Amino acid sequence: MPSPRVRAWFIILCAGEGVIALAKFLSIPSEGGFLSPARLVLIPVFLVLILGWLYLGLRLQGVPRGLDVISRPSITWIAALLSLTFGLSLFLLRYLDPDRFLPYYARLSPLLWYLFLLSLQITFLSLLIQNGFHPEALQDKEGLYASFLVSFCILSIVLIFVSVTKLGITKDTVYWGEPGVPIPAWLLAAAILIGAGFLYYESKLFKPDRAQTLNILLPLLIWLVGAVLWLLVPISTLKNSFYAPITPPSVTPFPYSDAGFYDYLAQSLLIGTDYLGDIPARPLYVTFLAFLHFLFGQDYIKIIAAQTLVLALFPVALYWLGVRIHSRSAGVVIASFAIFRELASLWISSDTRTSVTKMFLTDVPTALVIVVVCLLAMSWLEHRNTKSALIAGGAFGLLLLLRTQSLLILPGLFVLAWFVYGVYGGRGRRIREWVQACLIFCTMLALTIAPWMIRNYVTAGQFALDYMSPTSVLYSQLSGETDLTVMGAEKVEGNQLLALVLKNPSAVSGPVLNHFLNTQIGGLLALPLIAPFDGLLAPIQLYWMEWDGTLAWYNLVLVILYLAVIAMGMSAGWHHLKWIGLTPLAFNLGYALSNGIARFSSWRYNLPVDWVAYFYFGIGVIEILLHIARLFGERASELLRTQPTESRKLTSKLRPLFLASAFVLVGALPWMAEGIVSPRYTDQSASTLEQELAAIPNTPSPMDVRAFTSQPESFFEMGRLLYPRFFTRGKGIASSNPWPAYQIRDYPRFGFLLLNDDVTGAVFASREATLTFPHAADAIILGCKREDHVEVRLIAFPELDVLHTSAPLTEPCSP
Secondary structure, eight states: OOOHHHHHHHHHHHHHHHHHHHHHHHTSOOSSSSSOHHHHHHHHHHHHHHHHHHHHHHHTTTOTTTTGGGGSHHHHHHHHHHHHHHHHHHHHHHHTOHHHHHHHHHHHHHHHHHHHHHHHHHHHHHHHHHHOOOGGGGGGGHHHHHHHHHHHHHHHHHHHHHHHHOTTTSOOSSSOOOOOOOOOHHHHHHHHHHHHHHHHIIIIIOOGGGHHHHHHHHHHHHHHHHHHHHHHSOGGGGTTOSSSOOOTTOOSOOOOTHHHHHHHHHHHHHTTOTGGGSOOSSHHHHHHHHHHHHHHTTOHHHHHHHHHHHHTHHHHHHHHHHHHHTOHHHHHHHHHHHHHHHHHHHHTTTTSOOOOTTSOOSHHHHHHHHHHHHHHHHHHHHHOSHHHHHHHHHHHHHHHHHOGGGGGHHHHHHHHHHHHTTGGGOOHHHHHHHHHHHHHHHHHHHHHHHHHHHHHHHHHSSOOSSSSOHHHHHHHHHHTOOOGGGTTTSOOOHHHHHHHHHHOHHHHHHHHHHHHHHHHHHHHTTSOOOOOOOOTTSOOOOGGGGOOSOOOHHHHHHHHHHHHHHHHHHHHHHHHHGGGGGHHHHHHHHHHHHHHHHTOOSGGGGTTTTHHHHHHHHHHHHHHHHHHHHHTTOOGGGGOOOOOOHHHHHHHTSOHHHHHHHHHHHHHHHHHTTTSSOOSOOOOOHHHHHHHHHTSTTOOOHHHHHHHHTSTTEEEEEEEEEEEEEEOTTOOOOOSSOOGGGSOOSSOEEEEEEESSSEEEEEEEOSOTTSOOOTTOEEEEEEEEOSSSEEEEEEEETTTTEEEESSOTTSOSOO
């Protein structure tokens, strides 16, 4: 209960703040003389409030229980809602439409700030009167504070190390870019408010008998909100994006670069050429895309929507991870962070090189699967039984079929398990348990990827997960040789890679550490810095695109604050689950190490694990709010309602053989997807193609066709036309390694791919952008082979009876 002196000082504080706010208001230049209409209205309001507090102070002088009227719970509610209302009014008045409302903000802000502070102070005083102040309630948290100090010191040392050595912020010549898209500051604040509101709901309104219903409805609501918000972003935002640009004559965001690579591999399954007869990258994702094409054909809008519905499970998975490590409120905050970050990424997808849910890239799917595998790994480390190890190992195997480099997470996970099993104690039984569990995990992992490895051996004569030799990739990256022939045609042996490392260890370790730290910095910068903000309706300021690795003093203070909250989140995870609570961190470190060894980081390369920073930040925010609640008499332990263990009951009914079979079946899907469709373009003989051409009106004579195809440089094939784009003179898709079909050229043309048992870039010279060039149509091409593409002279669409020529067939291919 506050003493009379405290209450007197509270009244003096409220009146004094009113005087300061009035002075600020009077300092604003007036329009229309000193006593403008605004001043005539607002000055009396200030005076009434100031004099009211002074009168209240005199009236209650000597009254022992003065101000007790505000101790009612209803007053707390009203004051808290008013503080939120005034705060939101200030924000909207300042940033909703600055050009329109800024003059009003300048005049009203002193009063609104005063009312905001008053309502906030009354809220805390009301809580103080009702519950008192209990610093002793935090005495049992000494272990948490000790681990917080350790965590914060470690993070601070890393910050100092980066500041001194410049590692992590020094640009590399190999695959270096800007950080990923941060969560906008106002959406970060909104997510924290949502979490705080849910925390209040759990503490005051939640009924334990409704836990089962909440465990179903809340994840469903998170999925629905994420999916709806992301789908509401119009597809036109991709217009100038790198991985899914919208180029006439189509209004569809056809995939490009890596996204196009995955998509035409999926298309190869639909025409029966089975990954073009090679070992594809990311086979599980390619199979997923092929399935979506099977369901929705070539309607990319529907395919994107379907993929979005699947990837909207990412914030749901983060919610369950937050629940498992801390509380439902933490899960809600973290899920909100993920939803809002993706929303902002979609808004600016044409201005950045990020990966979003509307693009055919594996970064967001990998992030989703990593979170799921992290959950399953935690279940294994907690239960320590065979079934949990089987499930975790199988899920990790599927992760490798999605992103091979995730393999480097495995050592960190096993080290974590070493601590969880208590092996450091040196007891033989614990060592045996740890070894046995890791063997079960690895056996299930190997069984899951075995079908794909066998398929690659049958197809290409080597047991491989990816189309590129790992040693070749590492040699190319660590040596700085970015020539892709080193990774493809020229196979680098393991001893060559070892020799490179031993020859100059510092030259290799420096870039590795540089990219490793850059991955971590990128995760930290998913939280916003203080930067210009022009308003809610204005384009987002892309301050991180030009970030040079330096921080202004105020942003340095902000980063230190972020590190403190993250340290609190990590400490809370440790306090609740010990080593198991650090599982997301172990996954993050392992994947960041793979980025470092492969010598690439930044932008979308960090996306699979950069959520770990805002994950622990979200836990830290809720933990701090819980500590504040404890100071005001709340029993915070009751607010940590962790996930029930229904999953344990479910897995207890599943036999190990069934679990193993299920994972092997899913792992075999990329192989099983082959051969389902009969090959579509098997007959590429000249006679057959001539017959197809002859049935089309206005086709050249067979004699002209034969004369043209007799040239050694001629090209005469049929296939599926993909991703037609029209470019005027001097236009194209600019990138470091553009597809030849879309390179900038000095004449107007159509560029597209022709897919049959190979994929061929083709260019058709034309000034008419309205010519019929349907995506995914069967096309017959007569053209001239150039160094990296086909120069099309004639293209025919047999099913449409349409034929276009760019030049007479009588003109030879050679000049």
